[in-house]
Amino acid sequence: MCGIVAYIGQREAYPIILKGLKRLEYRGYDSAGIALLNGGLKVYKKKGKVANLEEELQGKDLHSNIGIGHTRWATHGEPSDRNAHPHTAASGRFAMIHNGIIENYAQLKQELVNKGYVFHSDTDTEVLLNFIDDIQKNNNCEPEEAVRIALKRVVGAYVIVLLDRENPETLIAARKGSPLVIGVGKNEHFLASDASPIIEYTKEVVYVNDYEIAIIRPDELILKNLGNERQTPFITKLDMELAAIEKGGYDHFMLKEIFEQPQTIYDCLRGRLDATAGTITMSGVEKYAEQIMNANRIVMVACGTSWHAGLVAEYIFEELCRINVEVEYASEFRYRNPVINPGDVIIAISQSGETADTLVAIENAKSKGAIILGVVNVVGSSISRASHAGAYTHAGPEIGVASTKAFTAQLAVLTMIALTIGYKKGTLGQQRYLQLLKELEAIPEKVATLLQSVDQIKNLAEKYKDAQDFLYLGRGYNFPVALEGALKLKEISYIHAEGYPAAEMKHGPIALVDESLPVVFIATKDSYHEKVISNMQEIKARKGMVISVINEGDEQSIALSNDVIVVPEADEILAPMLSVIPMQLLAYYIGVARGLDVDKPRNLAKSVTVE
Numbered sequence: 001m002c003g004i005v006a007y008i009g010q011r012e013a014y015p016i017i018l019k020g021l022k023r024l025e026y027r028g029y030d031s032a033g034i035a036l037l038n039g040g041l042k043v044y045k046k047k048g049k050v051a052n053l054e055e056e057l058q059g060k061d062l063h064s065n066i067g068i069g070h071t072r073w074a075t076h077g078e079p080s081d082r083n084a085h086p087h088t089a090a091s092g093r094f095a096m097i098h099n100g101i102i103e104n105y106a107q108l109k110q111e112l113v114n115k116g117y118v119f120h121s122d123t124d125t126e127v128l129l130n131f132i133d134d135i136q137k138n139n140n141c142e143p144e145e146a147v148r149i150a151l152k153r154v155v156g157a158y159v160i161v162l163l164d165r166e167n168p169e170t171l172i173a174a175r176k177g178s179p180l181v182i183g184v185g186k187n188e189h190f191l192a193s194d195a196s197p198i199i200e201y202t203k204e205v206v207y208v209n210d211y212e213i214a215i216i217r218p219d220e221l222i223l224k225n226l227g228n229e230r231q232t233p234f235i236t237k238l239d240m241e242l243a244a245i246e247k248g249g250y251d252h253f254m255l256k257e258i259f260e261q262p263q264t265i266y267d268c269l270r271g272r273l274d275a276t277a278g279t280i281t282m283s284g285v286e287k288y289a290e291q292i293m294n295a296n297r298i299v300m301v302a303c304g305t306s307w308h309a310g311l312v313a314e315y316i317f318e319e320l321c322r323i324n325v326e327v328e329y330a331s332e333f334r335y336r337n338p339v340i341n342p343g344d345v346i347i348a349i350s351q352s353g354e355t356a357d358t359l360v361a362i363e364n365a366k367s368k369g370a371i372i373l374g375v376v377n378v379v380g381s382s383i384s385r386a387s388h389a390g391a392y393t394h395a396g397p398e399i400g401v402a403s404t405k406a407f408t409a410q411l412a413v414l415t416m417i418a419l420t421i422g423y424k425k426g427t428l429g430q431q432r433y434l435q436l437l438k439e440l441e442a443i444p445e446k447v448a449t450l451l452q453s454v455d456q457i458k459n460l461a462e463k464y465k466d467a468q469d470f471l472y473l474g475r476g477y478n479f480p481v482a483l484e485g486a487l488k489l490k491e492i493s494y495i496h497a498e499g500y501p502a503a504e505m506k507h508g509p510i511a512l513v514d515e516s517l518p519v520v521f522i523a524t525k526d527s528y529h530e531k532v533i534s535n536m537q538e539i540k541a542r543k544g545m546v547i548s549v550i551n552e553g554d555e556q557s558i559a560l561s562n563d564v565i566v567v568p569e570a571d572e573i574l575a576p577m578l579s580v581i582p583m584q585l586l587a588y589y590i591g592v593a594r595g596l597d598v599d600k601p602r603n604l605a606k607s608v609t610v611e
């Protein structure tokens with residue numbers, strides 16, 4: 001959470017930082033701020049989106065070749081001007097931005113209060129900054145040294161960037177647990193939470209590692225560990241185009257990303273799946289194929305939408321590979337002292353690759369001897385680096401806060417892993433294997449066909465936009481799609497929605513059903529179809545409004561439904577990649593019809609780097 005941007009070089013820092021903050025707004029958007037050196041340390045902060053800050057700063061002299069900026073997702077203290085970053089040290093010498101949580105901040109704060117420090121915000125950041133400031137003053141040392149000493153006492157996660165009034169040619173940054181990328185230009189450096197603010201200036205980047213401190217000057221980047229030993233910066237070339245992070249004519253990133261899915265699923269399969277040759281090539285998975293095949297169990301660990309992808313994968317792996325699968329919320333798994341035996345395989349699923357709970361969960365499991373496979377979208381991210389092996393989802397940057405294209409790409413990758421393992425293990429016969437390869441190859445085309453029915457979904461959104469609650473029901477492979485449909489609607493439209501296994505609905509949610517409740521059934525033709533129809537009858541008998549997602553010619557569902565959305569037929573294992581798309585579109589259009597900011601829903605953030 002929180003986005004950080006900083007610049008040092010020959011250009012004007014303000015426009016670079018402002019643009020960068022807009023790109024990082026998906027990470028948090030309750031307040032924003034910038035600090036510059038312009039005849040002294042100047043700090044500007046404003047509650048609300050980055051545009052509010054921009055408006056506030058119009059007409060001001062913002063000249064500076066160095067600066068730091070922050071867009072916030074509140075943890076300690078409500079969203080307000082005073083809690084916004086950057087914070088200023090009591091001495092007035094330093095300003096600092098921070099992404100993460102300082103867990104022992106209360107103790108550090110008490111020590112500082114005892115020394116007479118007064119705090120002007122409720123944040124843990126102001127505490128850490130004054131802790132650094134205090135060390136610097138007492139030891140009369142270089143700020144870099146003060147940062148190092150301070151961080152040895154800090155418990156928690158952080159990326160910090162420090163701007164020093166006395167050193168207009170140096171920024172100091174440090175990282176543990178939260179992401180930090182440094183773009184290396186000619187006589188200039190760019191710092192950011194991800195590469196999107198950097199991409200238009202340079203493609204050469206350094207991913208800072210945990211427990212590293214960076215001392216950044218226009219022409220120099222020094223990395224050191226907390227033991228003050230120099231580390232060699234490893235320069236990586238960014239494989240990303242600017243167009244990938246722009247809206248490209250769409251009203252919202254979310255819509256653009258939904259429409260990108262034929263291409264992103266294709267990109268995910270490309271170079272891996274060859275249905276004609278009957279092969280899947282995934283080098284990371286190949287390397288650990290024996291261990292996966294022989295694993296007693298696979299544990300999928302994830303959060304949010306990625307957790308739903310894990311649930312679909314549970315059904316697929318158990319069916320094709322006959323391996324026991326458990327799907328865990330990373331936040332529960334990491335604290336529960338789970339039983340992990342050497343040889344257990346953990347599959348970590350994450351779009352951002354930075355979700356704190358997922359990252360720590362896999363680190364814990366790794367230390368107990370588990371094999372970690374990462375199914376991650378962001379190349380070079382922390383989870384991908386913490387994994388033994390894995391497969392990237394190659395969906396390109398996902399900017400809309402609600403995940404869409406990352407989900408279908410995760411399903412594509414997880415399906416390919418299951419196909420590979422099942423076939424090698426012999427639990428999946430050759431004929432079915434080849435048939436599934438062909439069907440998987442055809443999915444991008446089917447998604448493209450499905451996206452043509454967008455106008456119909458727009459009309460449905462108009463019709464149902466004022467509902468108070470929604471129920472989403474599905475069975476088997478489509479049960480996680482019901483959960484995902486409900487999650488999308490909650491996130492984007494703020495309508496209360498619940499996803500449930502269609503049969504389990506009888507044990508509670510059925511009490512909610514009356515003529516005002518829209519009930520979405522994911523009812524594509526599969527081995528559960530007849531059972532789903534019975535559940536539809538049960539809702540209809542209680543006058544619920546049935547919206548069903550079906551395949552062409554499903555007369556039984558049509559007769560029971562108020563509205564239907566038709567999706568192309570596919571093997572039941574692959575059906576979620578299709579049936580989830582109307583769920584994404586329905587949530588999107590209801591959000592738009594209610595006049596909401598669908599790309600930045602209230603209280604949410606895209607990359608959750610706090611636990």
Ligand code: G6P
Nearest residue numbers: 303304305306350351352355403
């Ligand atoms: C946040 C996002 C969700 C996402 C979840 C997990 O809650 O808003 O869209 O599904 O984090 O994120 P990850 O990057 O690990 O997939």
